Amino acid sequence: MSIDILAIGLPALADQMLTQRATGLGWTLHRPGADGLPPPDVADRIVAIAASGAVRVDAALIDALPKLKIISVHAVGYDLTDVAHARSRGVIVTHTPDVLNADVADLALLLTLGTLRRLPAMDAYVRAGRWVSDGPPPLSRSATGLRYGLLGLGRIGQEIARRLTPFAASLAYHTRHAVADAPWPHVPDLIDLAGQVDVLIVIVPGGASTRGLVSAPVLEALGPNGVLINVARGEVVDQDALVVALTSGRLGGAGLDVFDDEPNVPQALIDSDRCVLTPHVASATVETRNAMAERMMANLQAVLAGQPPVTPIPD
C-alpha cells in the first residue's frame, strides 16, 4: 500500500531529495492543484504534508485531508501553519531548527556590516567607473564600537550575539522573558532598547504575537543614526512605518532579508541608498538547505513509521 504525501512549495533541493527518495520509501508524491488542494480522491489518502515555510497550511487544507498525520515544515518558522487547528485534529507539526543557526547569524552580520559600510553602493561605485570619474566615495560608518541590540535571543539570536561580541561596545536584548545565564543585559521594554542602541537586529518568530512589534515608535527611538536589521519575518516590522522613517531620514539605514509581501519589495526601499536588500536567503546555502531537507525527511520518516518526530515544534 502506498503512502501518499502532499509536497507544497518546497525549495528545489528539498523537493529533489523528497522526489529521489520517495520510491525507495514506498511514498507517492502529489502536488496541490490551482485551488491549493489535491483532487478529492487523492486528498482522502494523504497522510503527510511536506511544506516550505513560505506556504500557508491553513485549516481548510488540513480539514480536506482526513488521514493527515504530520505536517513537516521545511523551515524553523512555522507561522504560516495553523498549528492550533492541526493539534485539534491530532496532526503533528515539525520544523527544522538549529541546522540553520550559523547561516542566518552570518547573514545578519553581513547585512549589519554591509549596511554600515554601504557595501553594495561601494561595489556599484567601482563598477560604474565612478572611482575614476569622481574620486573616492563618501565615508561610511564603523561597525566596531557600536551599541548593538537584539530583538529575540533564541537559538539564532544567541549565535548573532556571539558573532557581534568581538566588535560591539555593548550588547543588550529584548524578549518577553529574560534568558537565564545570558551574559547580556535584558531590556524589558523594546522602545527603551531601541533608544539605547545604534543597531537593532530582529530575530523573533513571525505570527500574531510579533506582528508590527517593530513599530513607528521603535523606529523613532532608534533614530536618524540608527540601523535596523531584519532576518526574521517581514511582518514583525511595520513596513509602511519603515519606509517613512527611511525616506524622511528619521532612521539611518536598514538591512533587510525579509519583507511583508515577498517577493514584492516596496519601490521606496529599492530606491533608497540607505538600505541593503536580500531576497530571503538567510538559510539559502547548499550545506544548510541540505541539512534542512534531511531534517524534514527524518521527521516524515519517523512519524510515518509510528515513531516520535525528531524535531516537533514546541508546545
Ligand code: A2R
Ligand atoms: O519572548 P521569549 O522569551 O519567548 O523569547 C523568544 C523571542 N520572542 C519574542 N521576543 C519579544 N516579543 C515577542 N512577542 C516574542 N516572541 C518570541 O524570540 C526567543 O528569544 C526568540 C525565538 O527564539 P527561538 O524559538 O529559539 O527561534 P530561533 O530558532 O532563534 O528562530 C527565530 C525566527 C524563526 O521563527 C524564523 O521566523 C526566523 O527566526 O528565521
